[in-house]
Amino acid sequence: MPRSVPLSELDPNTPVIVGVGQASERLTDAGYEAVSEADLAARAVEAALSDSGVAAPSVAAEIDTVVGVRTFEESSPLSSSPLGRPDNMPRAVAKRIGMDPRRAVVGVTGGQSPQSLLTEFSVEIQAGRSTAVVIFGAEIMSTVRHLMSSLTADERPDLSEQVGGQLEDRGYAIAGLTSHQEARHGLIAPMTQYAVLENARRHRVGLGRDEYARTMGELFAPFSQVAADNPHAAAPTARTASELVTVGDDNRVVADPFTRQLVARDQVNQAAAAVVMSVGQARALGVDPSRWVFLHGHADVREQTLMKRPDLSTAPSAAAAVRHALDVAEIGLDDVSFLDIYSCFPIAVSNVIDPLGIAADDPRGLTLTGGLPFFGGPGNNYSLHAIAEAVDRVRSEPETYALVVANGGILSKTSVGVYSTRPTAWVRADSAGLQEVVDNAPTIRPIDYADGPATIETFTVIPGKDGRRKGVVIGRMADGGRFVANVDDEDEEMFGVLASDDPVGAGIYVRSSASGNRVFTSRAAMVRRHPPTAPAFREQYEHVEIRRDGHLLEVIINRPDARNALNPAANAELDAIFDAYFADPELWVAILTGAGDKAFSAGNDLAQTSGAGLEVPKNGFAGLTSRRHRPKPVIAAVNGYALGGGCEIALACHIVVADERATFGLPEVKVGLAAVAGGLVRLPAAVGGALARDMILTGRRLDASEALAAGLVSRIAPAGKVMTLARAVADELLTSSPTSVRESLRAMESASVIPDEVDAIDATSTALDSLLVSQDTIEGITAFVSKRPPRWTGR
Numbered sequence: 001m002p003r004s005v006p007l008s009e010l011d012p013n014t015p016v017i018v019g020v021g022q023a024s025e026r027l028t029d030a031g032y033e034a035v036s037e038a039d040l041a042a043r044a045v046e047a048a049l050s051d052s053g054v055a056a057p058s059v060a061a062e063i064d065t066v067v068g069v070r071t072f073e074e075s076s077p078l079s080s081s082p083l084g085r086p087d088n089m090p091r092a093v094a095k096r097i098g099m100d101p102r103r104a105v106v107g108v109t110g111g112q113s114p115q116s117l118l119t120e121f122s123v124e125i126q127a128g129r130s131t132a133v134v135i136f137g138a139e140i141m142s143t144v145r146h147l148m149s150s151l152t153a154d155e156r157p158d159l160s161e162q163v164g165g166q167l168e169d170r171g172y173a174i175a176g177l178t179s180h181q182e183a184r185h186g187l188i189a190p191m192t193q194y195a196v197l198e199n200a201r202r203h204r205v206g207l208g209r210d211e212y213a214r215t216m217g218e219l220f221a222p223f224s225q226v227a228a229d230n231p232h233a234a235a236p237t238a239r240t241a242s243e244l245v246t247v248g249d250d251n252r253v254v255a256d257p258f259t260r261q262l263v264a265r266d267q268v269n270q271a272a273a274a275v276v277m278s279v280g281q282a283r284a285l286g287v288d289p290s291r292w293v294f295l296h297g298h299a300d301v302r303e304q305t306l307m308k309r310p311d312l313s314t315a316p317s318a319a320a321a322v323r324h325a326l327d328v329a330e331i332g333l334d335d336v337s338f339l340d341i342y343s344c345f346p347i348a349v350s351n352v353i354d355p356l357g358i359a360a361d362d363p364r365g366l367t368l369t370g371g372l373p374f375f376g377g378p379g380n381n382y383s384l385h386a387i388a389e390a391v392d393r394v395r396s397e398p399e400t401y402a403l404v405v406a407n408g409g410i411l412s413k414t415s416v417g418v419y420s421t422r423p424t425a426w427v428r429a430d431s432a433g434l435q436e437v438v439d440n441a442p443t444i445r446p447i448d449y450a451d452g453p454a455t456i457e458t459f460t461v462i463p464g465k466d467g468r469r470k471g472v473v474i475g476r477m478a479d480g481g482r483f484v485a486n487v488d489d490e491d492e493e494m495f496g497v498l499a500s501d502d503p504v505g506a507g508i509y510v511r512s513s514a515s516g517n518r519v520f521t522s523r524a525a526m527v528r529r530h531p532p533t534a535p536a537f538r539e540q541y542e543h544v545e546i547r548r549d550g551h552l553l554e555v556i557i558n559r560p561d562a563r564n565a566l567n568p569a570a571n572a573e574l575d576a577i578f579d580a581y582f583a584d585p586e587l588w589v590a591i592l593t594g595a596g597d598k599a600f601s602a603g604n605d606l607a608q609t610s611g612a613g614l615e616v617p618k619n620g621f622a623g624l625t626s627r628r629h630r631p632k633p634v635i636a637a638v639n640g641y642a643l644g645g646g647c648e649i650a651l652a653c654h655i656v657v658a659d660e661r662a663t664f665g666l667p668e669v670k671v672g673l674a675a676v677a678g679g680l681v682r683l684p685a686a687v688g689g690a691l692a693r694d695m696i697l698t699g700r701r702l703d704a705s706e707a708l709a710a711g712l713v714s715r716i717a718p719a720g721k722v723m724t725l726a727r728a729v730a731d732e733l734l735t736s737s738p739t740s741v742r743e744s745l746r747a748m749e750s751a752s753v754i755p756d757e758v759d760a761i762d763a764t765s766t767a768l769d770s771l772l773v774s775q776d777t778i779e780g781i782t783a784f785v786s787k788r789p790p791r792w793t794g795r
Helices: 037-051 056-060 089-097 113-126 141-150 180-184 190-205 209-228 241-245 279-285 317-329 346-356 379-396 431-439 492-498 523-529 568-583 645-652 667-671 679-687 689-698 704-710 722-734 738-751 757-764 767-771 775-786
Strands: 015-024 065-068 103-106 132-139 253-255 270-278 294-302 338-341 402-408 413-420 452-463 469-477 482-486 507-511 518-520 544-549 552-557 589-594 599-601 634-638 641-643 655-659 663-665 701-703 715-717
Touching: 015 037, 015 113, 015 279, 015 294, 015 379, 037 056, 037 089, 037 132, 037 270, 065 089, 065 113, 089 103, 089 132, 113 132, 113 270, 113 294, 113 379, 113 402, 113 413, 132 379, 180 482, 190 209, 190 253, 190 346, 190 452, 190 469, 209 241, 209 346, 253 452, 270 279, 270 379, 294 317, 294 431, 317 346, 317 402, 317 413, 317 431, 338 346, 338 379, 379 402, 379 413, 452 492, 469 492, 469 507, 469 518, 482 518, 492 518, 507 523, 518 523, 544 568, 552 568, 552 722, 589 599, 589 722, 599 634, 599 645, 634 645, 634 722, 641 645, 645 663, 645 679, 655 704, 655 722, 667 689, 679 689, 701 704, 704 715, 715 722, 738 775
Parallel strands: 065 103, 065 132, 338 402, 552 589, 589 634, 599 641, 634 655, 641 663, 655 715
Antiparallel strands: 015 270, 132 270, 294 413, 402 413, 452 469, 452 507, 469 482, 507 518, 544 552, 663 701
């Protein structure tokens, strides 16, 4: 028997929903007003206050907390508000209604946030820290786009508003929703990310393209029918399964396997609100108990990041969250009369119903609103509309239960609520225990730079407006590592594989480059498209100068106007230069420095950190910081600032000499970045943990004398003489056996990863294996005995 408590025995702090409200307008409405986000939200809040059955001003006077669901205009660092917005949206909405709350909050990004916030503030009420809360969300994306396209800059309204006052802004909380691997390969938009998950599921269930498209249409056609009867729906038109998946001028493919009518619609003007208060406050205000709706069960969980999930066709934490919420409510799935499952894309629904055994044609239906493609996807706030509908349903049929499943990210965050008018005491969920299970599940190792035979794990193809296509493949290497890759624009052979009925599992070949990984049907196909070339120096470089003097190579970063900071082109040139240096048997020593007297290198050119700024060679910054093997010595001649990536380049060199005016530092934290090009690893090894942590975490800089004392630098030159010193060091190296130098470097590199000291020493003895058969060793001994200078050959 489901849990129930007599009304008279309820704890006065028990949270109850006493009012819900929705507001909307469409561009085609006869009375379209183009209201602002704050005004539309205020309409929904007023409707929720009135929905309590008590005079709205009386309820408003008791609200101590106003919580805003974060809008799309402020959901990421790249978001913007082209028409402006209030500096404090919760208080802007409150002011319109005459409320002066003690606390104002804006939640985090994600479609899970309405349910998550309602659960959180129910806890606040139950704990006695609040008595009455309004939660609202609003989006006017349709209006903003309309006004931006139809009005001149002078004609557009200014929706900015200075409200001020206390505001608890939770921030984005989007870390982990995407990765640098995904961003480099264009796998960053939700539609693209969901498309690769959908194709992984299609392979798992074993359906061909047409058959799978039909199932997606059959899943969503009933949603459109619900939306057709919803007065707040953005697209209130019932559609058949065939209409949803048949490609045409008004239903183009947006990302394989999705047509436009299968994806969330963000062209909306929609708002929703809910009023939650304590039973004691509801009684004091005279709210009829028949309007009280209780949160019987709830759960919140976060899935593993996409690239680490063992199976890209499913995110099992969502179904686990539903089961836990039902357990908290002490009911089973069969006890639920109303369902609303977040439906931004078909797989978001399938991911919940498949493991729970809910049929796509369940007679209860899977949506209360009409779903995101048809009702609309109002940013992060969709599920507040679902909650409003759930409250209305369980009020209309007392003692029934409604289940709301809210999804955020890429099947990343799930928040669940179970609603009923049946009175119940508040029961805490064990979401922390649920999260422990997810966090301890097996994971897959992502690979940044992939090279060699592989198989397709999943994919999508995104058509471009210019007729070009973008192919995105997630693949697996033989050792199980996972990578993201693209398809060359004109590689018809590879696009043909992706267009086959089921390309998942097909063998392919992947090759990495500074611009990302590329996949081909085979190694032979890769060689045909990108014939290999031997490492060689060019006659001229755009950003670098080289000078060759016998066995010595001098490399000068030539971007003095940018303090020798590196852009992608400079990185690529340096990478190719060092490839050629390490491959050339006649070059034994290299010196790397910066042009001018101001900077060795100021690191990454921050003006180009977006887009192409992600193009770093596989061998790392300057072609050195991630190069696994540096078999010949590189001397860093630091002639000025060596900051950020510049300091990391110096750390990757074998010997560092510095001008007395040189400065070293890792200031990445000052611009919101981190020293991931080796600084976080090499600096502690070079100067010790205490000083390295000081420099890394505060951005502290060392002058040349401090760097010498710390062990970062081996020698210091007078002002302007660092190249003279570097050449002197190079001459010392050139008087030594180049074979011995190379073997010593190799042995030190091998021993550095062996923790036991004696084992490490034993490992260095392998250097003798090569030296005993080298011409240089014989020459060195002969020259010593003959008391003459050796004549090294490097062999």
